[in-house]
Each structure stands twice: as structure tokens, then as C-alpha cells.
Amino acid sequence: MRLLAWQIFLAHWGGARAEPGKFWHITHLHLDPHYKVSKYPFQVCPSAGFQSVPNAGPWGDYLCDSPWALINSSIYAMKEIEPEPDFILWTGDDMPHVPDEKLGEAAVLEIVECLTQLIREVFLGAFYSEKLPGPSGAGQIVLTADMVDPGQQFQWLEDVLTNASKAGDMVYIVGNMPPGFFEKTQNKVWSQEGFNEKYLKVVQKHGCVIAGQFFRHHHTDSFQMLYDDAGQLPAPSLLLSPDPLCAPISAMFITPGVTPWKTTLPGVINGANNPAIPVFEYDRATLSLKDMVTYFMNLSQVNAQGMRRWELQYQLTKAYWVPDTSAHSVQAVLDRIAGDQGALQHYYVYNSVSYYAGVCDEAARVDVDAYTTCLYLPLLLMALLGLCTLVL
Numbered sequence: 481m482r483l484l485a486w487q488i489f490l491a492h493w494g495g496a497r498a499e500p501g502k503f504w505h506i507t508h509l510h511l512d513p514h515y516k517v518s519k520y521p522f523q524v525c526p527s528a529g530f531q532s533v534p535n536a537g538p539w540g541d542y543l544c545d546s547p548w549a550l551i552n553s554s555i556y557a558m559k560e561i562e563p564e565p566d567f568i569l570w571t572g573d574d575m576p577h578v579p580d581e582k583l584g585e586a587a588v589l590e591i592v593e594c595l596t597q598l599i600r601e602v603f604l605g606a607f608y609s610e611k612l613p614g615p616s617g618a619g620q621i622v623l624t625a626d627m628v629d630p631g632q633q634f635q636w637l638e639d640v641l642t643n644a645s646k647a648g649d650m651v652y653i654v655g656n657m658p659p660g661f662f663e664k665t666q667n668k669v670w671s672q673e674g675f676n677e678k679y680l681k682v683v684q685k686h687g688c689v690i691a692g693q694f695f696r697h698h699h700t701d702s703f704q705m706l707y708d709d710a711g712q713l714p715a716p717s718l719l720l721s722p723d724p725l726c727a728p729i730s731a732m733f734i735t736p737g738v739t740p741w742k743t744t745l746p747g748v749i750n751g752a753n754n755p756a757i758p759v760f761e762y763d764r765a766t767l768s769l770k771d772m773v774t775y776f777m778n779l780s781q782v783n784a785q786g787m788r789r790w791e792l793q794y795q796l797t798k799a800y801w802v803p804d805t806s807a808h809s810v811q812a813v814l815d816r817i818a819g820d821q822g823a824l825q826h827y828y829v830y831n832s833v834s835y836y837a838g839v840c841d842e843a844a845r846v847d848v849d850a851y852t853t854c855l856y857l858p859l860l861l862m863a864l865l866g867l868c869t870l871v872l
């Protein structure tokens with residue numbers, strides 16, 4: 481079950497205006513209120529379905545959604561690491577993975593209430609808003625729901641972006657299901673037919689006012705680059721290197737989730753992740769993105785040691801040797817991942833937030849059968865579909 485509302489907390493802290501601003505993006509909390517450390521492996525958590533959960537620990541289990549202790553710990557860790565963000569993007573998916581009929585509206589509202597209370601308690605004074613703190617108050621966050629369009633969302637998005645461009649505003653687009661493919665399954669496209677292209681066209685048309693795109697849904701750490709196709713369909717090989725006909729216009733960050741829950745999506749092997757909380761650094765005046773830093777909890781380790789610990793997973797600029805996280809820099813990251821085995825390996829490990837640290841080797845990279853373990857084929861599939869979008 482999906483949470484309908486999107487929440488953004490905006491706080492007054494601010495600080496010196498010339499300093500870069502920070503914001504957290506937390507997502508996929510997926511609270512399982514009935515999680516308990518039980519010696520009976522079928523009684524640990526309803527979110528594991530019919531799977532046996534041996535050795536469950538106090539901070540959670542890779543087969544289960546988040547216990548309260550994990551979510552509580554993630555919010556407190558955010559407060560310790562970056563206590564004064566300008567805002568927090570909290571983009572939902574808060575319910576356990578259980579059949580809808582086992583949840584019901586009252587339970588959903590209760591979960592949202594508990595989580596809201598926790599965040600407000602820890603980040604004192606937070607409130608809802610959708611204006612960003614720019615010098616002129618000019619920034620905007622645009623929220624798009626899933627890629628279905630009963631309410632003419634595409635037209636609305638076009639209008640917002642057109643208005644923003646007239647007013648000289650910059651915009652962040654925040655959405656749930658990203659266009660393109662899920663990097664861990666063959667042919668898994670979330671959006672309805674035609675919406676991939678439609679979304680891409682909007683971004684191509686209004687790229688210059690889009691300062692960032694933040695999506696999620698995969699629970700994994702990934703990003704996509706959207707290109708200006710200049711009317712030309714790229715050959716697969718062109719996607720591997722920057723092409724003047726295919727200029728990068730906007731990077732989309734697909735942020736990992738707090739829940740470690742191993743996906744049950746058919747065809748995905750070993751699709752769990754460690755809990756992660758990413759924080760972004762941005763220029764308050766222009767909204768241009770400076771960096772992304774992801775912190776994580778090594779779930780197996782904290783369970784074994786019995787103490788909570790959040791540690792640095794990686795800082796994007798340092799991990800990939802780029803000056804910032806602008807579209808151009810993210811393109812440089814993609815080039816590096818495409819051309820350098822070390823960078824590809826880093827990406828591969830970060831993708832599951834160090835849950836799975838196997839080797840993504842050169843042979844597997846081009847092997848269609850290894851697609852599900854090596855995350856790389858979407859790029860080719862995308863090209864075959866004639867879309868100028870690189871998915872990693």
C-alpha cells in the first residue's frame with residue numbers, strides 16, 4: 481500500500497546564506513509495526529510473507545520491513561549528522577509490504593501519524609511547505625505522483641515549468657516511480673506506455689529550469705541521465721560516451737530506502753539493501769546540486785554487535801572524482817563507470833548500499849544473462865527503444 485500524501489518539512493534554521501544548504505531525502509521507511517525478535521522464524525514480521533526469518537536482530541532483518549527501532553535510529557542519526565537541514569524530502573512508501581486487506585485505513589493513518597510525530601520531535605519546529613529558501617524565495621519543488629495521468633499531470637508539470645522559466649525560478653522535481661528501467665530486472669518498466677517518452681520530452685523542453693530530479697521506488701542507490709536528443713536516436717555505443725548530439729541535460733537521483741526489505745519482484749536475485757539516508761548539498765541561490773553523501777547502517781553488523789551505528793557509505797564527489805553533482809559532473813561519473821572497472825565496482829556495491837559486495841566483472845557486463853546481477857543492460861535496452869536516456 482502506498483502513502484498518498486507527500487510530505488516536505490521545511491525549517492527556518494537557514495544559517496549563513498552564502499554557505500551551501502543541505503537537505504535530507506528519506507524514503508521507503510516501510511514501518512512494520514509487528515516486527516519482533518522471535519525465536520520462531522515464522523513469527524518475526526508479517527512483511528516477510530511466508531518466508532522463514534531465522535536469526536532476526538533488534539535492528540531489523542533483510543527479509544522484513546523496518547522495525548520501529550531502525551526508523552527511530554535513522555531519524556536520530558540524521559539529527560546527529562546534519563542537524564539543521566533547510567528541508568527534508570520525505571517521499572513516502574511508509575507502509576509494510578503486506579496485503580492491503582491486512583492494513584486498512586486506520587492502520588495507515590496511525591503509521592503516518594507516528595512517523596510524523598517522530599520527525600517533528602527530532603527536528604523541532606518542522607512544518608509543511610513547498611517553497612524553497614532562496615534569496616528571492618524563488619525556488620520550487622514540484623511533486624509528481626506515479627506515472628499515471630488521470631489529472632493531466634503532464635500538462636500541469638509543463639505549466640509549472642513554463643511559469644518557472646518566465647519567472648526565472650529553478651525547480652526540483654520529486655517523484656515516485658522513475659522513468660526507464662529497474663536496473664535489477666529485465667524489462668521492468670514502471671510507467672505506462674508512452675509516459676517514458678512524454679516525461680523525457682518535458683525534461684528536454686524545460687531542462688534549463690530543472691535543477692534536480694529526485695525519485696525513488698527501487699530501494700537501491702542509482703541515477704539516470706536524461707539527454708537532449710537533438711532529434712537523433714543514439715546508437716548504443718554512443719551512450720557510453722558523451723555525444724554532442726546527445727548532451728546531458730538533467731540528472732535524476734534515485735535514492736535508496738531505509739527499509740532493508742528484500743524485494744519479491746520476480747527475476748530479482750538477492751535484492752535487499754542496507755538501510756540508507758542520503759543528504760544533498762546545494763547552492764541556495766541557484767539550487768544547483770553540489771554533492772550527495774549517503775550514510776548507512778550495516779544491518780548484519782549492528783545486529784551482531786547489538787549497537788546502533790550509522791557510517792559514511794560514500795560522498796559522490798570524492799568517490800567519483802568530480803567537482804560537484806551538476807548534470808555535467810554526473811555525466812563524467814557515468815563515463816567513468818562505463819570505462820573504468822574500479823568505478824563500476826564502486827557503483828555496483830553502492831547500488832545495494834553494501835548489502836551485496838560481489839564482483840561486477842567486465843565479462844558479466846556485456847553478458848545478457850548476467851544482466852540481473854550486473855545492472856548494466858538497461859543502457860542498451862534504452863537505446864534499442866530509441867530513448868536518449870541512460871539508466872544505471
Ligand SMILES: *[C@@H]1O[C@H](CO)[C@@H](O)[C@H](O)[C@H]1NC(C)=O
Pocket residue numbers: 548549552553556
Ligand atoms: C530512539 O533513538 C534514540 C537515540 O538513539 C534513543 O535514545 C531512544 O531510546 C530511541 N527510542 C526508541 C523507542 O527506540
Ligand SMILES: *[C@@H]1O[C@H](CO)[C@@H](O)[C@H](O)[C@H]1NC(C)=O
Pocket residue numbers: 636639640643
Ligand atoms: C501559471 O501561471 C498562470 C498565470 O499566472 C497561472 O494562471 C497558472 O495557474 C500557473 N500554472 C501553474 C500550474 O502554476
Ligand SMILES: *[C@@H]1O[C@H](CO)[C@@H](O)[C@H](O)[C@H]1NC(C)=O
Pocket residue numbers: 778780781784834
Ligand atoms: C558489514 O558487516 C558484515 C558482518 O560483520 C561484514 O562482513 C561486512 O564486511 C560489512 N560491510 C561493510 C561495507 O562494512
Ligand SMILES: [Zn+2]
Pocket residue numbers: 508510573697699737
Ligand atoms: Zn518502497
